[in-house]
Amino acid sequence: MRIQAEHLSYVYNEKSPFAARALNDVTLTVEEGEFFGIIGHTGSGKSTFIQHLNGLIRIPSSLKKRKKYKSDTVLRVGDFDLASPKTDFRALRRSVGMVFQYPEYQLFAETVFDDVAFGYKNFAAEKPRKEELEDAVRSAIEMVGLDYAAVNDLSPFDLSGGQKRRAAIAGVIVTKPEVLVLDEPAAGLDPLGKQEIMQLLHRIHREWCKTVIIVSHDMDEISENCTRAAVFSEGTVKYVLPPAELFVHTDELRELGLDIPLTAKICEALRRRGIEISCDFTADDLVRKLLARREGIC
Amino acid sequence: MLKDVSFGQYYPVDSFVHRLDPRLKIVFLIAYIVALFVASNFYGLAVCAAVLLFAIICSHVPFGKVFRAVKGVLFLVIFTAVLNIFFYNGDAVYWNAPAVLWEWHFLRVTQAGIVFSVFLVIRLVLLVTCSSMLTYTTTPVSLTDGIESLLTPLKWIRFPVHELALIMSIALRFIPILMDETERIMNAQKARGAMLDSGGLGKRIKAVIPVIMPLLLSALRRADELGDAMDARCYMGGKTRTKYKKLTFTWRDLIVFLLLAAMIAGVVVLRIYLGAPL
Structure with a gap:
């Protein structure tokens, strides 16, 4: 499903001293099949934006309110028109899975099986048959790399940190959403855990969810994994570029208070010494080009 | 959505009322509630209402915000009013012959009942408004500081x-x-x-x-x-701890204290001289 936002604005707590403009005229398109990254400081509006995608935050539908917003606001996810109040939000949420930050804090059921089944049961039109439910839960748990036979009867609170996160992700992808949105999926994990989660996301992207959107602070994560990335700052979108073109703007990104990937830092340091290397800022590509260069010199 | 809960929320502006010593504000609230119950007629309530109105204007808290707190207890207010209209028949001492306006079985509406329930409604609204003014103008931290100091x-x-x-x-x-x-x-x-x-x-x-x-x-x-x-951080509780913000009594507090004393005196005098409720 293609995601298309035009002139999207949002203000929290309007008409109070706490009023805060979270989104200001955001225009952004995510094509089907992308592994899309969203970068931005805390409070840059990225969380508000992704919450729009499955209707957790809605565009005010009454005419009176809409006048104040730009009337040309467009927000479409596939065939769903989110600016219209008639949208079937349940169907939308079924097609757009949302994994929040630290998803392990949403676990609640007595067993991992029940927790993963929660979403499936909620979205099913009628009560699913036992085998059907078991099938769906089993494949979701196996998809996230957990051993179904070993964990399905355990309490989710007995799992380790990384396993809890996997179980929570299984609870979202169990309905096989077409779009999967993840807020900081690797936050708080050790480097190996981070890598494993990213590999897991690529697998989900390949096999189940056509479009994956991740929000991240970690620029290495973005440069290694994403097809394109959007940079949010103060409620607006500054750049939407593939990582290879984005991380050329080192100074601008630093000005926005953002870091750059390690690979970009290395390239920058080399450039200062007069060695020009152009790479797409993935570690593999940089290493290959550096090696080629050394062979050329020696 | 959940953030719309209005009761007990601090309203962050700078004003005369916000800067008052929290201890004084707590004492003020208690004294004000006592005064509301000492007041025995509409004149007494009018004095209290005038003081509160003055405080609201000085505090820069918008009226809409203040009345949202009243809306929260609207049910209680209406319930009290209805109950009193139907069941209060007037005090024999002050109302020799209560004028009955409407009667049905055990329900009886008298003029005294209506007047009295209006009286109660005003008293309740003032009570709730004053309490919410305390939380609108005092941060939770200074509120607990004040309570600690008073206790x-x-x-x-x-x-x-x-x-x-x-x-x-x-x-x-x-x-x-x-x-x-x-x-x-x-x-x-x-x-x-x-x-x-x-x-x-x-x-x-x-x-x-x-x-x-x-x-x-x-x-x-x-x-x-x-x-x-x-x-x-080696927290050991009480005794040797000092405060980051020391509470001090200033000229502002003195003014409000005098105002409070004047209000109570006014209410007492009105009760003695005009006596009769209503």
């Missing part, structure tokens, strides 16, 4: 005043955090298709479990972490 005499009978104040301030401090957390968890479960606001009573109670469980766990986790953090 200091109880230390003589070994009452753990400092600990009580600490518990209060921690509880108050965590309300917004837990509210945010609730909202986050609700969003996460809604994204998984939880229907939190539809269905019958049984369904709704069941629908609460996916929110309550994680919330409870996270509250316990936070309590644990806070305890560790306090331990790590």
